Amino acid sequence: MTSTTLSTYTSYLIVNRDMKSSLDRVANQGTVARDTEYYEANIDKVTTADEFVDDYRLYSYAMKAYGLEEMTYGKAFMKKVLESDLSDTASFANSLTDKRYATMAAAFNFGTKTAEAQTSVQEDNLVKAYQDSFDQEEKDIQSEVDYYSKAIANITDVDDLLSNSRLKTYVLDSFGLDAKYTSTSYLKQVLTSDLEDPNSFANQTGSDKFVALAEAFNFQADGTVTDGDSAQTSGQIESLRLDYVYNKSTFPSDTLAAANQTYWETNISSMTSVDELVDDPRMVEYLTTAFSVKVQFTSTIRSLLTSDSAAATLGYTGVKAMFNFQSDGSIATGETAQNQTQLASTSTSYQTAFKANQEDAVTNAVTNYQTRISEVKSVDDFLSSNKDDDDDTNDDVTEIWDVALRAYGIDPADVSKSRLKDILASDPNDPKSYVNQLKDDRYVNLVKAFNFDAEGDIDTPLLVQSASVISNFATDYKTEQLKLLKGSAREKAEEAADKEIDYYNTQMQTITTAAELIADDRLVSFVLESKGIDPKSVTKDELKNMFSSDLDNPKSYVNSLANGVFAEIVASFNFDSEGNLSAQPVGTIQQRGDVLATVNNYKQQTLEEQEGESNEGVRLALYFERKAADVTSAYTILGDTALFEFFKTTFSMSDYISNMDTDQQASMIEKYVDISKLQDPDYVTKLIKQYTALYDSENSSTTSPALTLLTTTGTTRISSDTLLAVAQLSSK
Known part of the structure; x- marks a missing residue:
């Protein structure tokens, strides 16, 4: 080295003082620019590790980017690395001492299987909506009951009743009649029929429901009510309420339990024979629930209620004792079907059994859903029945599509399986898709709750960050939080980090806009800290400018920042130019942010290579x-040949140190290097100054100017800025 040769430290400063300009200079070099252009244009076309390693330009570019250029020849080895499951600590990439391999694998999705019918958040949201639907059903039923009870008092003419669609629907629902197929004119003729006349309209319908409907009101032939009377008595209103609750309830709610109890007590007290009980399906349902009666035919129920021997044979002697029916089915004079003691005991049994059924109805449906949805690989799987024709134990299990439909307020009777298949295979983000043509948000929300592609197969969920990127951020965050910590401090930090990771994982499945992300300080801190950036150093306005930047424009705000990590962060999110969640940025085996990180790494590696x-x-x-x-x-330094070489030169260590025991080498490093200060830029600069001075000394026959400055004892020092200025002038 001659006196006119720039010192190593000065040369380092020239490059490092404006790293962005240095990297831009490298990026604009012909070969680098062409290789980068090829990589960016073709990496998204690759779908397998085989395709990747067989494309030498792509493969070698990435290998260099991650500092593994010397291993480019090992295709089979690298294929195993790339296909490793990084969530498995025992996987091939994770088992390697050199962590560069795991770092590179993390930048690709070859070993990540993310296709699933639902993410955990999608599943949780659907299950919650399903569970909430039961409370909502009760509220809706009570709301209609309250409305009807108040409004019917003002009805004096049949036309007033039928012109009010809400009242009309309530009446029809109470009798299990469909408003779509029951015309207003038909209803009017039924309601104004004289039931004492066998030729009246209601009696001629041949339907018990229409006869009962006519009996439930007091309209005359002209549609009015007699002066002083009302359209319905309080008893008729109450009877209709019990029928409405029964017919509108789709699960065993508290409201239904109370209605059934009232219905039983009202009817059992006036019953004169066992036939009246067994001929009423609702009464039979109450009885079988209260006493867990498992018989198929009503004739058998009649026998066990009237015959001691039949009850004993069937094992229902206790049930027989709860009633006072004689052997012929009649009730003795002065007796009732049940006395107060029997009625109270029956009520207690019913409430206990109903409550158990109520809990089981929801719990079993949810458990079955969660079990089966994890096995679903296609829409066909989703729509296949979980009931085995040869297994009666599954007959009461709710189908998983019924759970999903109910969660989004859709009646299974309103949509066929074939139509549902087309709906679930639609793209909710395409305005022209089948589901969007239905103009029904319920179906759009249903589709968004699942991840099926156009072929009906499960697909990778469209998230604000892909599963692999979320995992990488989580890993980086935990590494940053635990860095240099030991003992109880490390345990405490790890617990806190895990809590934040859980929050991040969950929220990343719910965020759909950049605005939502930026508004959540907890998420912002997580993102920045995972990349070693102090959240306090970045304002919300700066973040907004970053996320609204055009990543393809080198002059955009985020691309103009000195720290290229910010652009990598923005690119890691699947936002479109408007800041909304979009499938457009999503790559195949490498996400947009990882592509940018790979390109930046390549430029950095090339810069260092050229300087070398x-x-x-x-x-x-x-x-x-x-x-x-x-x-x-210290073991991090020992495990990295380049870092170890830096250490040996910086502290004038002989190569013989390599022959020492590993722990002794580590102790030696800890003696000279304060590992905890390597986060401090000033300390790092101090070590670099010492390294470059000694490097020049070892590789020069004359004394290095930098070494002279480092070892001077005088009070006057020439700053590195001055050295840089002199070097720049000398180069002109």
């Missing part, structure tokens, strides 16, 4: 400056 061609010391100084913050122990 003229001065290996500059290359090593740049490398150390880049990697210092990632050093967590």
